[in-house]
Structures are given as structure tokens and as C-alpha cells.
Amino acid sequence: MRAKDVIGGAGLLVHHGTPVADWSAEQLRSGFNTERHPRTMIGTTRGSAIWLVTVDGRNPPVSLGMTSRS
Numbered sequence: 001m002r003a004k005d006v007i008g009g010a011g012l013l014v015h016h017g018t019p020v021a022d023w024s025a026e027q028l029r030s031g032f033n034t035e036r037h038p039r040t041m042i043g044t045t046r047g048s049a050i051w052l053v054t055v056d057g058r059n060p061p062v063s064l065g066m067t068s069r070s
Contacts, residue, residue, distance in 0.1 A: 003051060006043035010068065013041060033068035 006014040010026055038057035044050055057065020
């Protein structure tokens with residue numbers, strides 16, 4: 001199943017089924033999307049299912065977080 005739209009704390013990740021690659025409007029600091037951090041996202045599918053996803057981080061070696069592009 002694929003998500004139709006996905007948004008994260010830094011902005012839109014997927015819009016109308018297409019990944020958002022240009023985050024220039026977000027003015028994120030350099031490295032934000034390539035460094036590992038805890039991440040949370042909420043998304044919906046075409047069938048109106050809601051996804052709530054959390055990735056833990058900052059507790060090596062148990063949880064390392066993820067990049068925004070992992």
C-alpha cells in the first residue's frame with residue numbers, strides 16, 4: 001500500500017503520491033535531512049487509512065534514528 005500524502009515536522013514528504021525532493025522553502029539547516037534523528041510522520045492512504053510512524057533515536061546502540069531519505 002502506498003501513502004497518498006505524507007507530512008513530517010520539517011514539511012511535506014509526499015504529495016499526491018510523489019515524493020517531495022525540493023525543501024528549499026523549508027529553509028532547513030544544512031544536513032538536516034542527511035543526519036540521523038528521531039523522526040515522526042503522519043500519512044493517509046487513498047482508502048483514508050491513517051499511518052502514524054515514529055522512529056526512536058539518540059540512544060546508541062539501541063536506537064540510532066534515521067535520515068529523512070532512509
